[in-house]
Amino acid sequence: xxxxxxxxxxxxxxxxxxxxxxxxxxxxxxxxxxxxxxxxxxxxxxxxxxxxxxxxxxxxxxxxxxxxxxxxxxxxxxxxxxxxxxxxxxxxxxxxxxxxxxxxxxxxxxxxxxxxxxxxxxxxxxxxxxxxxxxxxxxxxxxxxxxxxxxxxxxxxxxxxxxxxxxxxxxxxxxxxxxxxxxxxxxxxxxxxxxxxxxxxxxxxxxxxxxxxxxxxxxxxxxxxxxxxxxxxxxxxxxxxxxxxxxxxxxxxxxxxxxxxxxxxxxxxxxxxxxxxxxxxxxxxxxxxxxxxxxxxxxxxxxxxxxxxxxxxxxxxxxxxxxxxxxxxxxxxxxxxxxxxxxxxxxxxxxxxxxxxxx
Numbered sequence: 001x002x003x004x005x006x007x008x009x010x011x012x013x014x015x016x017x018x019x020x021x022x023x024x025x026x027x028x029x030x031x032x033x034x035x036x037x038x039x040x041x042x043x044x045x046x047x048x049x050x051x052x053x054x055x056x057x058x059x060x061x062x063x064x065x066x067x068x069x070x071x072x073x074x075x076x077x078x079x080x081x082x083x084x085x086x087x088x089x090x091x092x093x094x095x096x097x098x099x100x101x102x103x104x105x106x107x108x109x110x111x112x113x114x115x116x117x118x119x120x121x122x123x124x125x126x127x128x129x130x131x132x133x134x135x136x137x138x139x140x141x142x143x144x145x146x147x148x149x150x151x152x153x154x155x156x157x158x159x160x161x162x163x164x165x166x167x168x169x170x171x172x173x174x175x176x177x178x179x180x181x182x183x184x185x186x187x188x189x190x191x192x193x194x195x196x197x198x199x200x201x202x203x204x205x206x207x208x209x210x211x212x213x214x215x216x217x218x219x220x221x222x223x224x225x226x227x228x229x230x231x232x233x234x235x236x237x238x239x240x241x242x243x244x245x246x247x248x249x250x251x252x253x254x255x256x257x258x259x260x261x262x263x264x265x266x267x268x269x270x271x272x273x274x275x276x277x278x279x280x281x282x283x284x285x286x287x288x289x290x291x292x293x294x295x296x297x298x299x300x301x302x303x304x305x306x307x308x309x310x311x312x313x314x315x316x317x318x319x320x321x322x323x324x325x326x327x328x329x330x331x332x333x334x335x336x337x338x339x340x341x342x343x344x345x346x347x348x349x350x351x352x353x354x355x356x357x358x359x
Contacts, residue, residue, distance in 0.1 A: 024103050025053055026066045026096055028078065028153075029113035031255060032166075032264070033069025038253040043071055046258040049111060051265035056109060056272070063108065066099050068092050074117045075145035093149055100156040110153055111268055112165040112209070115200070118142040139196075143203055150207040164271045165204040166264070167197040167211060169218035171246055171254030176239040177232055186239065190221055210274065212267040218245060 027033050027049035035047025053065040070077075070084035070092055077083040081091035089095035100107050119138045146165075154163055172189040175182035193215070201211045215221065218241045227240035232249075243249035245260030256264060 022062050022064060022103075023060055023106050023108040024064050024066055024099070025056055025109040025111075026099060026107055027053075027069055027111050028092055028096055028149075029069045029111070030073040030115075030117055031069075031071040032113045033067075033111070034071045035069070035261065036071045036255055037257070038247050038251050038255055043069075046261050048113075048256070048261040048264035048268065051262055052111065052268050055265065055269050060108060066096075068095055072117055072121070073114055074121065075114055075142050075149060076118065078114055078149060079145055093152060097152060097156050100153075105158045107157060107161050109272060110157065110161060110163045111212075112150065112153070112163075114149070115142050115146060116168070118145075143199060146200070147203050147207065150204055150209050154208045162272050163207075163209040164212050164268050165200075165209045166214050166268070167200050168193070169214045169242070169246075170220045170238070171242055171248045173220070173236075173239045173242045174246075174248035174252075174254070176235060177243075177249060187223065190223070190238075194221065210271040212264070212271050214264060214267055217263055217267045218242065 029049075031043075033047060033049050034043040035045060035050065036042070037044045037046065047069065049065070049067060049069060053063070057063045068086070073083050073092060078092045081089075081094070084092065086092060086095040089098055096110075100110075118141065119134075122134060122138055150163070150165060157163065170189055170193045172193075173186045175189075176186040197215055204211050219225075219238045220241075222237040225237035226234045227237050229235050229240050229243055232239075232243070235243075245263055246256050247253040
């Protein structure tokens, strides 16, 4: 049963959800968390968050899913709001913290995947070129915001709440199919993305999050093993995985397909199955900037019930959250991916954004 924070007003959850034995899974993020699929141009229930919930519920009877993912969300909008509407909450983070305060001690799992849109919606031109100064600035701001988001969530959780954030697979590997120039761009993307993922991992680990290794799951660095792909011939294993698990080779859109979401769910499930929950790193996470703190709890602030009187009592039903607005924009599933958007790879994915007005 999914708890949706997508319609105005409050509604009382059913008795099972309010029982003393009820536990909760809260999922946050962008189009990866909301299950956006380019073939239907909308959010769907194939999201890794939905598939992970199905797995978790098998071992945690009575588990409820609070599904907050928002297509086109950035780290800034997740902090401050503006992309999707959440009843009685200013932002996706605010909605999550209110739910955690309302169900204090009963939130078993929290997952997070956000960051790509910080760069892609600001620093990539319609022609596919990148503004270097913008890229550098946005990358630093993204890391600061991500540290604040993860820190606030971790502080709001109970001692036994498990938190997992993801690193990111490399959809630019699909440029391999474009010929020599694309193959060179694909090769150059790997070390850059690996460096970006290292930074993302450090942010998560510094706040006590586990990290779902999506590059490992997608074999993102395996250029050695050769695999036969129908219509493309022999290609490296990492290219074959991108073609198999995302829309990158068929629709030039890097979102994962249903099979890809299943694989991502497995990566999160593997981390949640581990018992060695990481303690916050001795190295502090980046200090949130003044601009990132408006209308959002500080990373070190522990939310208290008094701060969230009138917290959301979300409707309990099986529908998709109405918070995720569909878009034709290819939103890359990862914070570091724009770093590798160069040459043929950038042209391969860049499109001019169109606005889809919600009814």
